[in-house]
Amino acid sequence: MTDKKTEHANTSQLRAIDTRIRSGLIVSCQPVDHGPMDNDQTVVQLAQAALAGGADGVRIEGAMRVAAVRHTAPQALIIGIVKRDLENSPVRISPLREDVMALAKAGADIIAVDATRRPRPVPVLDLIGMINGYGKIAMADCSCAQDAAAAYAAGAAIIGTTLSGYTGGPVPQEPDYTLLRQLAGTYPRVMAEGRFNTPAQCTRARTLGAWAVTVGTAITRTEVVTGWFSQALGVSAELAPEQAGT
Ligand SMILES: CC(=O)N[C@H](C=O)[C@@H](O)[C@H](O)[C@H](O)COP(=O)(O)O
Numbered sequence: 001m002t003d004k005k006t007e008h009a010n011t012s013q014l015r016a017i018d019t020r021i022r023s024g025l026i027v028s029c030q031p032v033d034h035g036p037m038d039n040d041q042t043v044v045q046l047a048q049a050a051l052a053g054g055a056d057g058v059r060i061e062g063a064m065r066v067a068a069v070r071h072t073a074p075q076a077l078i079i080g081i082v083k084r085d086l087e088n089s090p091v092r093i094s095p096l097r098e099d100v101m102a103l104a105k106a107g108a109d110i111i112a113v114d115a116t117r118r119p120r121p122v123p124v125l126d127l128i129g130m131i132n133g134y135g136k137i138a139m140a141d142c143s144c145a146q147d148a149a150a151a152y153a154a155g156a157a158i159i160g161t162t163l164s165g166y167t168g169g170p171v172p173q174e175p176d177y178t179l180l181r182q183l184a185g186t187y188p189r190v191m192a193e194g195r196f197n198t199p200a201q202c203t204r205a206r207t208l209g210a211w212a213v214t215v216g217t218a219i220t221r222t223e224v225v226t227g228w229f230s231q232a233l234g235v236s237a238e239l240a241p242e243q244a245g246t
Contacts, residue, residue: 008157009137014189017109017137017157020077021056021212025202026191028059028216029069032223044068046220051076059112059214063102070107079139079214080108090167091120093141100127104134115140115151116163125154139191143167148183158211159183160191175201177208184209 008014027050031037037046047058047069057077060066066080080103082094093114094100103111111131115124124140131138132155140151141162148159161183164176175195184190192205193214202213217224 008155009132009135013135013137014157017077018189023054023056024206024210024212025055026057026059026077026079026212026214027053027055027219028193028214029220030059030061030216032221035223037220037222040065040068044072047076048073050219056212057109059216060108063099063106066103066106066108077110078108079110079112080106081112086121089120090118091116093162094127095121097122097127097130100130100134104131104136108136110137110139110158112139112141112158112160112162114163115147115156116143116167117147117150118167124151128154128156141193142183144179145182145186148187152187158189158191159187160193160214162191162193162214164194166194171195175205177204180205180210181208184211 029043029046029050031042043060043065047060050058051073057079058069059079060069061081061083063082066078069076069078082099082103083092084095085092086095089095091114093112095114100111113124113127128138128151137158138156139158139160140148140156141160142148142151143163152159161176161179164179165172180192189211191212191214192210196202196205196213196215197218202215205213
């Protein structure tokens, strides 16, 4: 599939963005809500640290934080989102026109929107049209192949697996490799995102054809990662006396 007949960002813009993907790693710098790291300065520092560690770009929530990261890292590749808890819609990621506008003004290169086909205040088509109209690159956070098809047809240049597992029912433990494989075989720029928690999982994503991989929790949510370790040690501490046989 080519980008020719849809209204995606222009070809030179897409080529330019392709050259910025080297390691293929994007780090999402979204601390745990209301946690001790949930402040602008920490987000800027997380972004700086991620870029210093070899990330090709960062995913930042909130227009103010996008502007702050842009200020300290003028060359950084920034994916911007705004998260909201709306009363009448489960859609959380950049659901409003004002979100797109604020992210564009703040200096995001790529603006991501929830592209699920759930009840929402503004059609995905309109948001993607706005992003392209601002000369930015549109990324569609999808939950399934149908979301992706609609978003790509609407002009999203980057298709993400971001919302697979988050639209109902229990959240799986593993990334959705099946969806990733399917999307990567269909669209030119697929972002593997959602529960990619280890380097091996990221490598597998690239092997399956991901254009890039976004890692969030495993790098920037210290409370959650600490919980993985503390729970593992808690279980083994209980087992230890029996296993030791002393
Ligand atoms: C479902 C949803 O709201 N995902 C959000 C999207 O911005 C973030 O909370 C995730 O951290 C991000 O997608 C990266 O994923 P992970 O943290 O699993 O590496």
